[in-house]
Amino acid sequence: MSAPQPLLSRAFRDGVVAALIVAGLGFPVIAYRAEPDFNNVLTLNARWPLFLTFCALGFALRFLLTLWTARPRPLRAVKAPEAPVRRPWLAPLGLAALIAYPLLMPVLLGPQAALKWVDTFGVQILLYVLLGWGLNIAVGLAGLLDLGYAAFYAVGAYAYALLAPLTGLSFWALLPVSGLFAALWGFCIGFPVLRLRGDYLAIVTLAFAEIVRVVLVNWDVVTHGEQGLFGFPPISFFGLPFIPGPRGFAAHFGLKFAAVHKLIFLYFVVLALALVANFVSIRLRRLPLGRAWEALREDEIACRALGLDTANIKLTAFALGAFFAGIAGCLFALRQGVVSPSSFTFNESATILAIVVLGGRGSQWGVALAAALIVGASELLRQLDFLKMIFGPDFDPAQYRMLLVGLAMVAMMNFRPRGIVSTRQPTITLPAAGVRP
Amino acid sequence: MEIFLQQLINGVTLGSIYGLIAIGYTMVFGIIGMVNFAHGDVFMLSAFIALLLLLLLTQMLGLPAGLAFVPVLFGSMCLTALWNFVIERVAYRRLRGSFRLAPLISAIGMSTFLSNFVTVTQGPNNKSIPPLLNKIIPLTSGGDYDVTLSYKQILIVAVTAVLLAAFWFVVQKTSLGRAQRACEQDAKMAALLGVDVNRTISLTFVIGAALAAVAGSLFLLQYGVVKSSDGFVPGVKAFTAAVLGGIGSLPGAVLGGLAIGLVETLWGQYFSSDYKDVAAFSLLAVTLIFMPSGLLGRPDVEKV
Numbered sequence: 040m041s042a043p044q045p046l047l048s049r050a051f052r053d054g055v056v057a058a059l060i061v062a063g064l065g066f067p068v069i070a071y072r073a074e075p076d077f078n079n080v081l082t083l084n085a086r087w088p089l090f091l092t093f094c095a096l097g098f099a100l101r102f103l104l105t106l107w108t109a110r111p112r113p114l115r116a117v118k119a120p121e122a123p124v125r126r127p128w129l130a131p132l133g134l135a136a137l138i139a140y141p142l143l144m145p146v147l148l149g150p151q152a153a154l155k156w157v158d159t160f161g162v163q164i165l166l167y168v169l170l171g172w173g174l175n176i177a178v179g180l181a182g183l184l185d186l187g188y189a190a191f192y193a194v195g196a197y198a199y200a201l202l203a204p205l206t207g208l209s210f211w212a213l214l215p216v217s218g219l220f221a222a223l224w225g226f227c228i229g230f231p232v233l234r235l236r237g238d239y240l241a242i243v244t245l246a247f248a249e250i251v252r253v254v255l256v257n258w259d260v261v262t263h264g265e266q267g268l269f270g271f272p273p274i275s276f277f278g279l280p281f282i283p284g285p286r287g288f289a290a291h292f293g294l295k296f297a298a299v300h301k302l303i304f305l306y307f308v309v310l311a312l313a314l315v316a317n318f319v320s321i322r323l324r325r326l327p328l329g330r331a332w333e334a335l336r337e338d339e340i341a342c343r344a345l346g347l348d349t350a351n352i353k354l355t356a357f358a359l360g361a362f363f364a365g366i367a368g369c370l371f372a373l374r375q376g377v378v379s380p381s382s383f384t385f386n387e388s389a390t391i392l393a394i395v396v397l398g399g400r401g402s403q404w405g406v407a408l409a410a411a412l413i414v415g416a417s418e419l420l421r422q423l424d425f426l427k428m429i430f431g432p433d434f435d436p437a438q439y440r441m442l443l444v445g446l447a448m449v450a451m452m453n454f455r456p457r458g459i460v461s462t463r464q465p466t467i468t469l470p471a472a473g474v475r476p
Numbered sequence: 477m478e479i480f481l482q483q484l485i486n487g488v489t490l491g492s493i494y495g496l497i498a499i500g501y502t503m504v505f506g507i508i509g510m511v512n513f514a515h516g517d518v519f520m521l522s523a524f525i526a527l528l529l530l531l532l533l534t535q536m537l538g539l540p541a542g543l544a545f546v547p548v549l550f551g552s553m554c555l556t557a558l559w560n561f562v563i564e565r566v567a568y569r570r571l572r573g574s575f576r577l578a579p580l581i582s583a584i585g586m587s588t589f590l591s592n593f594v595t596v597t598q599g600p601n602n603k604s605i606p607p608l609l610n611k612i613i614p615l616t617s618g619g620d621y622d623v624t625l626s627y628k629q630i631l632i633v634a635v636t637a638v639l640l641a642a643f644w645f646v647v648q649k650t651s652l653g654r655a656q657r658a659c660e661q662d663a664k665m666a667a668l669l670g671v672d673v674n675r676t677i678s679l680t681f682v683i684g685a686a687l688a689a690v691a692g693s694l695f696l697l698q699y700g701v702v703k704s705s706d707g708f709v710p711g712v713k714a715f716t717a718a719v720l721g722g723i724g725s726l727p728g729a730v731l732g733g734l735a736i737g738l739v740e741t742l743w744g745q746y747f748s749s750d751y752k753d754v755a756a757f758s759l760l761a762v763t764l765i766f767m768p769s770g771l772l773g774r775p776d777v778e779k780v
Contacts, residue, residue, distance in 0.1 A: 060558070060562060063555060063558045064555075064559055064562060066555060067524075067528035067529055067532065068521070068524060068525060068593075068597050071528050071532065072597065073527060073528060073531055073598060073603050074599070080606070081527075081531060081603055081604070082531070083528070083531050083532060083535060083536070182577070184577050184580060184581070186584070231761075231765045232761065232764070234765075235764055235765070235768065237576055237577055238510070238511045238576075238580050239511075239719075239764050239768070242511060242712070242715060242764075243760065243761050243764055243765075245712065246716075246757035246760045246761055247757070249709075249712070249753065249757055250753075250754050250757050250758065253750070253751065253753050253754050254751075254754070256750075257748075257750040386588070389584060389588050392581070392584065393585070438592070438595060439592075439596060441591075441592045442588075442589055442593060442595075444585075444588060445584075445585045445586065445587070445589030445592060446585065446589050447585070448581060448582065448584060448585025448588070449566070449567045449582050449585040449586055449589065451585075452567075452571060452574070452578050452579075452581050452582040452585065453567070453571065453582065456571075456574055456575065456578055
């Protein structure tokens with residue numbers, strides 16, 4: 040047997056190997072960039088400093104990793120799992136903060152500066168929370184990986200954008216209609232495919248989402264193609280439009296007109312609907328249907344052996360998830376004012392799925408946190424202008440958003456497959472011995 | 477009739493490329509039972525590697541493009557194989573014992589990462605190269621529409637046929653192929669009998685990536701243009717091909733690829749080219765719903 044290598048030389052060797060691998064991975068793709076020149080002929084621009092930086096990073100990370108894993112570790116007693124701390128005050132406090140947030144922002148920042156805060160960090164995050172909770176019903180509870188969630192989102196958005204000018208109905212009437220349309224689509228798509236095994240189901244939902252998107256792009260007469268639909272009626276406060284002038288919301292309540300009023304109202308609508316989604320999924324989890332979903336997620340064969348109608352149970356989860364996506368789509372149309380196919384690409388489905396995966400499939404708190412994290416992080420990336428000074432003016436940090444989302448999904452599956460908040464209580468447990476339930 | 481013949485030739489060419497990608501899906505699915513969702517993006521990445529190597533050889537070293545293509549093909553195969561090897565180690569290996577959807581979710585993350593990695597490093601626009609190997613053989617002449625067969629198309633179909641034969645031989649006759657088939661049937665038992673399962677799985681990914689790289693290089697040769705979002709749709713179509721041919725079956729993958737290529741080009745010609753993706757995707761859904769074991773596959777029975 041050979042003598043064990045000294046740690047440093049082993050770490051050094053590992054580091055060199057890692058650097059070589061990074062060099063192989065990055066060789067043409069990082070080291071060169073093909074750009075068309077003045078004659079529109081592709082030419083190569085060498086980027087050796089960047090390439091060498093990556094190799095050095097690979098070396099350094101692997102070197103440190105080897106040293107870190109080889110450090111002497113004292114043996115520690117295994118801790119007994121602690122009883123979960125109950126924090127009954129957390130939910131009311133969080134709700135109070137959520138209600139106070141959009142009202143405080145204009146007071147603190149002024150109505151103009153508050154626009155962005157209420158819109159991006161308020162309405163947008165809540166929309167993603169709503170979508171996340173909706174998808175969580177399919178993915179987290181019933182274990183049905185739905186890669187076409189953006190299609191139902193699109194159905195909701197287009198349902199509102201098409202029906203509002205056509206029927207003249209108000210937003211309150213069309214909100215459930217959009218949801219029902221999406222649920223109907225979920226039902227129609229789910230009906231044939233839900234018999235498939237999990238990963239096939241995922242790919243078929245993906246294919247359906249692409250079909251929906253292609254149709255939206257090409258069916259010019261109805262959807263106006265890539266341009267999308269706009270000019271549909273905006274949200275109003277129970278009939279009072281958010282416009283300046285004597286007939287608007289602001290004048291009626293004796294306020295000074297501000298664009299932020301509309302967003303604050305929209306914020307509360309989205310918040311209320313998100314809470315409904317949350318309430319529905321928490322309650323359903325305690326019903327036989329919800330129990331069946333969770334059982335189905337764990338073991339489909341056992342469920343079938345117990346006589347559960349797996350197709351119906353899956354279909355309800357799928358359609359209910361689609362319903363909330365439709366609702367979210369309607370709200371998205373109201374927020375954006377324009378609905379176009381580019382908002383409903385696979386990237387959108389992947390982002391919502393990443394929210395559910397990051398949050399921990401089945402965990403309501405986790406999904407909400409993950410939605411805030413992803414929206415917050417992508418906004419943060421947009422703000423990092425100082426990086427332009429380091430990497431040159433072409434550097435656009437916002438491009439890295441989906442790259443990081445992808446990496447986060449891989450990392451979560453590998454290291455914390457149960458999500459950031461990995462302490463979801465089982466819905467049902469056996470009573471402890473000697474304690475009557 | 478001439479148009480039909482021409483579309484038939486184009487369809488077979490496109491189908492060969494799908495078939496080569498589909499082999500990667502079908503082999504990985506066969507051995508570890510996961511849908512390697514990132515495979516389409518590996519294909520796209522390989523096309524980019526080929527593009528950059530081609531520019532490197534022709535512009536920096538001044539080789540003629542025709543001569544450069546062979547080293548480009550081999551370079552792209554090696555580098556893409558390294559990529560897929562690393563991807564398997566980083567993203568999938570730890571998940572083998574995890575819950576069922578974990579590898580698929582990880583693969584979706586990897587796919588998102590890869591396409592955005594290329595967007596970030598190479599920009600989101602189309603990259604087009606001047607056409608290579610332009611000779612064509614006119615098959616009919618004098619009519620309103622001349623059917624032509626280009627050297628490129630012959631090359632693509634020939635390469636696919638040769639590679640399929642080579643890999644068929646590898647899987648059927650060599651010890652690697654035997655190990656692969658053993659792992660496919662029962663990984664635990666194969667490990668007990670001395671098959672290095674990890675190594676076999678790694679090799680499967682390497683072979684799949686090498687074939688995807690061939691497809692990527694041929695794609696670049698045929699269409700002369702590639703962009704960073706090009707992995708997604710060909711990826712799904714190649715998966716459709718794998719499913720249609722019967723997942724797990726090598727000749728099935730190529731057969732499925734040809735079928736998809738033909739459906740797509742003929743649909744584009746006779747119905748609507750805007751909706752040709754819809755045709756391919758609907759075919760996927762219809763196949764999975766009515767014929768989940770495909771043309772040449774074995775029925776998949778789920779056991780406890």
